[in-house]
Amino acid sequence: MTREPNTRLADLFGLAGWSKGELARLVNRQAAVMGHPQLATDTSRVRRWIDMGESPRDPVPRVLAALFTERLGRVVTIEDLGFGRRGRAGKGQSQDGLPWPPERTAAVLTEFTGMDLMLNRRGLVGAGAALAAGSALSGAMHDWLHSDPALASDAPRFDDPLHRASYPGHAEQAGFERYEAAPVGSAEIDELERSVDIFRAWDAARGGGLQRKAVVGQLNEVGGMLAYRHPEHLQRRLWGVAANLAVLAGWMSHDVGLEPTAQKYFVIAAHAAREGGDRPRAGEALSRAARQMVHLGRPADALDLMKLATSGSGEEALPRTRAMLCTIEAWAQASMGRGQAVRRTLGRAEDLFVADKGDVPPPSWMQMFNEADMHGMQALAYRTLAEHDPSAASVAQRHALEALRLREGTNQKRSLIFDYISMASACFIDDDPEQGSVYARQALRSIGENSSHRTWDRLREMYRLTGRYSGFPKIAELRQEIERALPKAPGGRGRTATA
Numbered sequence: 001m002t003r004e005p006n007t008r009l010a011d012l013f014g015l016a017g018w019s020k021g022e023l024a025r026l027v028n029r030q031a032a033v034m035g036h037p038q039l040a041t042d043t044s045r046v047r048r049w050i051d052m053g054e055s056p057r058d059p060v061p062r063v064l065a066a067l068f069t070e071r072l073g074r075v076v077t078i079e080d081l082g083f084g085r086r087g088r089a090g091k092g093q094s095q096d097g098l099p100w101p102p103e104r105t106a107a108v109l110t111e112f113t114g115m116d117l118m119l120n121r122r123g124l125v126g127a128g129a130a131l132a133a134g135s136a137l138s139g140a141m142h143d144w145l146h147s148d149p150a151l152a153s154d155a156p157r158f159d160d161p162l163h164r165a166s167y168p169g170h171a172e173q174a175g176f177e178r179y180e181a182a183p184v185g186s187a188e189i190d191e192l193e194r195s196v197d198i199f200r201a202w203d204a205a206r207g208g209g210l211q212r213k214a215v216v217g218q219l220n221e222v223g224g225m226l227a228y229r230h231p232e233h234l235q236r237r238l239w240g241v242a243a244n245l246a247v248l249a250g251w252m253s254h255d256v257g258l259e260p261t262a263q264k265y266f267v268i269a270a271h272a273a274r275e276g277g278d279r280p281r282a283g284e285a286l287s288r289a290a291r292q293m294v295h296l297g298r299p300a301d302a303l304d305l306m307k308l309a310t311s312g313s314g315e316e317a318l319p320r321t322r323a324m325l326c327t328i329e330a331w332a333q334a335s336m337g338r339g340q341a342v343r344r345t346l347g348r349a350e351d352l353f354v355a356d357k358g359d360v361p362p363p364s365w366m367q368m369f370n371e372a373d374m375h376g377m378q379a380l381a382y383r384t385l386a387e388h389d390p391s392a393a394s395v396a397q398r399h400a401l402e403a404l405r406l407r408e409g410t411n412q413k414r415s416l417i418f419d420y421i422s423m424a425s426a427c428f429i430d431d432d433p434e435q436g437s438v439y440a441r442q443a444l445r446s447i448g449e450n451s452s453h454r455t456w457d458r459l460r461e462m463y464r465l466t467g468r469y470s471g472f473p474k475i476a477e478l479r480q481e482i483e484r485a486l487p488k489a490p491g492g493r494g495r496t497a498t499a
Contacts, residue, residue, distance in 0.1 A: 004053045008082035009064075013050055016071045020046040023067075031063045039063075055083050065115065075115040075261055077108070105271045109242060110223030112264060113216050113249070131263050134293055134301030137286075138308040141267075145274055145282060145312040183228050189237045192222065196244045197364065204368065205411045208252025209451025215252060219245040239276025243269045244365055247285050254292050257453045263289055280321050283313030284365060287328050294328070295454060299335035306332065320362060323352035324369045327377035334381045337388035346378055372406035375399045376415055379422040386429045393430035397423060414452050417443050421458045428465040436466075437478050444485050456486055 013023070021043045031039040036059055048054040055061075061083045068076035195218060202211050222242045230238065250265030266289040273281035286309040293302035306329045313321065326349035333341040353374055382396035400423035407416050420443035427436030440462060447455050463482045469475040 005051050006049060006053045006082040008080065010050050012068050012072070012076065012081065016068060018071075020050070026067055027060065027063050030067055031059060034059065034063060034066070036063075053082075065111075066118070069115050069119065074258070075112055075119070075264065077112055077115065079108075105268070105275050106223050106226035106242075109226070109246070109268050109272065110220060112268065113220035113223060116216050116249075116261065117213065117220060131260055131293070131296070131298075131301075134290070134298070134304035137267065137289070138304045141270065141286075142308055142312075145270070145279070145308065183230060184225050184234070184238070186234065186237075189234060189241065192218075192241045193237075193244075193364070196241060196248070199245075199248055200364075200368065201411065203248060203252060203255075204415065205413050207414050207450045207452030207455070208255030209453075212249065212252040212256065215245055215249045219249055236276045236278075239272050240278060240281070243273035243276065243278065243281050243285065246272055247288060247365065250285075251288060254288075254295075255452045255454055259292065259296065262292060266292070278363075279312060279314040280317040281363065281365060283309040283317065283325065284321065286312065287325055290328055290332065294332050294335055295457070297335075299332040302332040302335075303329065318360060318362060318366070319352040319356035320369065321366055323349040323356070323374065324366070324377075326352065327374065327381065330381040331377065331384060334385035334388075334392075337385070339385055339389050339392065342381055342385050342392075346381060349374070349378075368412075370406075372403050372410075372412070373415070375403035375406065376419050376422070379403055379419065379426070383422045383426045383429070386426060390429055393426040396426035397430065400426065413446055414450055414455060417446050417450060417452075417455045418458060420446075421455070421462050425458075425462045425465055428462070428469070433466070433469040433472060433475050437474055440466075440478055441481070444481055447485060459486065 016023075018026070024041045024043050024046045027041050027046075028039060031037070039060070041056075041060070045054075045056070049056060056064075061078045061081060064081055064083075065076055065078050068081065199211055199215050199218075219242065222238060222245060226235070226238055226242060229235070246265050246269035250262045250269060253259075253262035253265060266285050269285035269288075270282040273279070273285055286305050290302040290305035290309060293299065293305065306325065310322070310325050310329070313325070317325075326345050330342045330345040330349065333345060353371075376399070379396050379400035382392045382399060386393040386396055400419050403419045404416070404423065407419065410416075420439050424436045424439035424443065427433070427439065443455075443459065443462075447459065459482060463479065463486075466475050466479055466482075470479060
């Protein structure tokens with residue numbers, strides 16, 4: 001007992017809106033459902049958990065995690081409740097309990113995906129859900145990411161609470177099925193790697209909404225596979241599959257607005273990649289978290305994460321990988337109006353991209369970043385900078401046009417929508433509403449077939465830019481089309497940004 005309040009549990013308790021007595025009754029009821037009918041708690045014990053920092057014994061933390069997950073409509077883990085696996089987290093840990101020990105990565109992965117699947121909801125983030133600051137994540141993970149992983153210890157030990165559910169007399173951790181640890185071979189891992197490629201292609205074409213749960217379910221199973229100690233070469237490949245699936249789960253979650261869930265998956269992906277010895281993959285996973293921060297209007301946090309992503313990728317990162325990281329850094333700088341830094345960073349990105357001779361095959365997760373994506377990210381960065389410096393709008397148009405030309409005939413429909421919106425937005429900033437309306441309508445033709453909430457967010461930004469031209473009949477008609485295309489908020493109210 002710490003004799004100090006458990007502030008993380010107290011915050012979640014306040015959000016849930018329960019009384020202490022009500023929570024005690026819910027714990028007893030849920031514990032019985034999970035196979036622990038003998039468990040009995042009361043109001044005074046709940047008070048000690050919250051006000052005095054007492055750590056309850058297993059299975060109570062697991063019961064509480066299941067209760068808060070269901071109540072708040074977002075994944076709540078044991079660590080989120082302020083309970084470490086061996087008591088309360090030490091004062092040195094970050095607010096997300098990072099970094100966790102290597103043997104915990106598979107267990108955290110499996111627990112989190114299982115909780116995510118248990119929700120059976122879509123689009124509910126929870127009133128108190130919050131993203132960890134970029135500085136908090138990068139500070140907690142810096143030393144860990146720069147150290148060498150000990151692969152021999154990366155499989156969970158079988159006395160971990162994760163595995164107790166497999167033994168007679170113990171309930172499943174949170175009411176969902178547990179994948180039984182068993183060995184897999186090269187052929188099975190080949191199939192898993194192919195499935196990642198299929199999921200990645202689907203995401204690029206249609207957005208993350210339709211396949212998110214399938215990816216999370218596959219990741220949950222891979223977490224179970226990692227519980228078995230495989231030969232080192234197979235274990236590394238499994239960690240690679242886990243990292244790729246976790247990035248996809250995070251990107252799809254971000255794509256549909258599940259932001260805290262997305263951030264957790266990006267962190268899990270970085271852990272998995274690092275445990276597999278793939279530092280560039282870990283850096284790319286963190287760069288996704290940085291892109292998320294820029295999209296949500298937190299560019300300073302994004303720059304904190306990009307410093308770690310770049311340094312943590314190591315010297316083995318290919319020039320094209322480093323070019324991709326530069327484009328994200330430039331987008332964050334553009335959001336802050338740092339024109340010189342944007343141009344310098346994008347110039348470095350171009351040099352790195354050209355320097356990649358292709359003599360070393362890129363990893364599967366970099367194959368989507370090609371010349372079209374390079375131009376698309378440059379267009380986005382310059383279009384963003386144009387809000388602060390309108391002279392950047394013409395540069396944004398040039399890169400957007402080249403991205404559109406290179407993507408012609410491909411199945412990267414979501415990226416095409418983004419390029420159309422970047423081009424249209426740059427035109428409106430550049431005082432060319434007629435040309436802007438042409439590209440805006442191109443985006444509108446495809447956006448209804450896509451499940452990406454991010455495309456809607458960018459469309460709202462473009463809608464805002466059309467406001468100064470609302471007196472033009474053609475633009476007034478376009479604004480009405482955008483209003484009809486955007487999804488409606490509950491109660492039938494449009495979610496269109498005001499001009």
